[in-house]
Amino acid sequence: MKRMTKAFFAFLIALLPMMAMAQIDGEFVKPRTGKFLLQNATVVTITKGTLNNTSILIENGKIAQVGTSISAADAEVIDCTGLVIYPGMIDGGTRLGLVEVSSVAETTDYAEVGNVTPNMQALTAVNPNSEAIPVTRVSGVTTVLTVPSGGLFPGTAALINLVGYTPDQMYAGFKAVVMNFPSSARRGRFDRRSDDDIKKDNEKALKNANEIWDKAKTYGELKANGAELEYYPEMEQMAKVIAGEIPLLIEVNAAGDIQNALKWIEGKDAKFILSGVAEGWRVADEIAKSGVPVVTGPVQELPTRDSDRYDAAYSNPGKLAKAGVKVAIRTNEEENVRNLPFHAGFAAAYGMGKEEAWKAVTINPAEIFGVADMYGSIEVGKVANLIVATEDPFETRSEIMHVFISGYRIPLSNRHIRLYQEFLERSPGLKAN
């Protein structure tokens, strides 16, 4: 009870800066950059242990110093006594920025027409002003992979930071061409194809994928030899995958499909990442042996088969990690990417453990995406993506007190919070005037 009173007061205190910052006479306070000193916190670095009574200096968008006695007279000091600082969380698979209202077609931009459209750039369609972005970042998620979907090669995903007014300002330095690996599973209960038809469709799609791969290979070889080729943007992009310039993010979920995908990868020189991997636990050892990293999730999800244990999806990340797979966690969400800490919390509770689960939303995705020199942990020189919280941000009741993305101090406000402020005590109330 006492704990709750405390939490409630902490919450009220958390509201104060919001009230001061969010809206003053119609003025909206923007994210702002500067020199910030986060003083006297418990710092969970992820890669360098947990540091007590430690301060962090943010300068020029980077983590400039981490230590116990930092002096920076001209910095804006933020007292973090009693608070914890974590690196910002990274969601390894979302549609954030590509969807405003999922049922309204004109607000969704993740699925282009066509089966082979690897040249479609998610980064182009990201709406930096989507309402979902401020809703997401106050939860401590600072960076997401935003992923197109649809056909066999639906487009190119992009890693974005949740601050900035143009896609280029948001871009966090990683792209991947997406492949929906041909599936032998049903798409849902409404998928009433016969088992035979599913098998045939699957074989046909796989053959198609191989043909495209070979064609792109030929295209790349001809180009490298100086051939003058017709404008062919799809092959242009695929050739980059084959040359290892852009990784291939393979969406694959059923156990048999994962095995097929691993076979398909064998002998190919490109860089590969598996994504989804809902039934990864069935073939975890094989995935580990392949050395291919995995972005898995959602964790709060139903098992894929009626005969599965109820917690199959909760325990999947832990089982993969135990087998030796490098695991990142994703929500596969759009408006509720804010639930990433809870997906990770469930993974932690069902076998993964807190430490591994934290890695799965910080340093692991940073490494898998090749941006660990900039993101994923609290180390001097990395981009200042930091969250300050009352306690472990996976904990549901935890309050996020401050968020920094690319060194910008983020206003802890969004439409959800503004509606709360307006309607908690509505005026007029029940009776008019």
Place this chain on the structure above:
Amino acid sequence: MKKINYFLAALMGLSFSFASAQTPKGSVLIKNATVLTVTKGTLENSDVLVQDGIIKKVGQNLSAPSGVETIDATGKYLIPGIIDAHSHVALDVVNEATAPIVAEVRMRDVVNPFEVGIYRALAGGVTISHAMHGSANVVGGQNVTLKHRWGAEDPAGIIMQDAPRTIKFALGENPTRVHGRGRGIQPRTRMGVEAILRNGFNEALQYKKAWEEYNAAASQKGNTTLAPEYDERLQTLVDILDGKIIIHCHSYRADEIYMLINVARDFGITKLVFQHTNEGFKVAPEIAEYTMGASVFADWWAYKFEVYYSTAFNAAILQKNGAITSINSDSAELIRHLYHEAAKTQRYGGMTDDEALSMITINPAKQLGISDKVGSIEVGKQADLVIFEGHPLSVYAVPQQTYVDGIKYFDIKEDADDQRLRVSPTEMVEPIYMTQEDHRCLQDVELSFSDISKSLFNTNY
């Protein structure tokens, strides 16, 4: 001889109907738990004695009567069984989408006790679910309240027979799309939705009057008046007007919520609960004053335009304004972690532990009219209980055991890989489902509107 046969047959029939009405009840003593009663505070190191499915004692140092098993729950938390006020679990079909009013259909006729979702809900501590008709109609079918007695093969075995009747209503986009845009009949707009309601209730009043007049005449000597034609649909509306059925209304926008409050007040209806209610926070004072509250999602928004202007603080605003507030799932996935959904009201609105827990226990019980029987740990109530490792509002909480009527239906230690009760012999290869399709409010509607089925699949909430 013949008479005896008749007598025996009658006796057999009787015992058969008794058998189907009997549900298993258990006895157990749970010791040394942190007991979160929800209504009577938190009791440290306390025991709960259950006999014949009823909570008999709550206190310390209780001893088990002979033959009653003792469970040591030291270091663990005990809470009342979680109640989901909006679910479609264990239903073979969900929508009878053929008319704007289908009050006569009953979900109790389509209960499927074999659905593995029941077991999965138990594994998340949910003991009671409100299995609802879909949202295709302004006045939908009658819902059924289920007790998750996993293993019962008779549908009657999982129906909570002592729960009152409830009925589904729906406002806004779903009924206007299905009927107005899908079939070219009223309602196409929110104006039409109000008209359907007022026309329906007025017709019901006339129907009621016709029967009252007939009954009055029938009691007269030498009466020759013919009885009015019986109409189950209108009779159900009469039952609503007479306060015999609780309305549970699918709703999103503040204006439509306010409209139904006005209609209900005009017809003297007080048994009204709003479901989803994403914009309930905008009319929280009205909901608090005139209805039995709202049952909401913890944080769902923006999946359709009607919920674009919603807030995760909805439950907290409703609660602080005095409305009875519950958190529901409407989902085979979410139903498995409603304790976590309830905890989100602490992040979004600073609810206390008791406030948060009440939203998945005593408050939904009130909204289903069963709060005298379940929804808290109190002597005399039905023994629906859950043992948790970790505080149930922690993200790291893991349900350990779930009891319904004092009988254990879930134990994490006895959880086997395959919990299905029945495997279809025609299903040679078990299907693998990669797309979550657990929001079933508009399930079955697609069959009647193949031309718009694609968009319905995309937004079947």
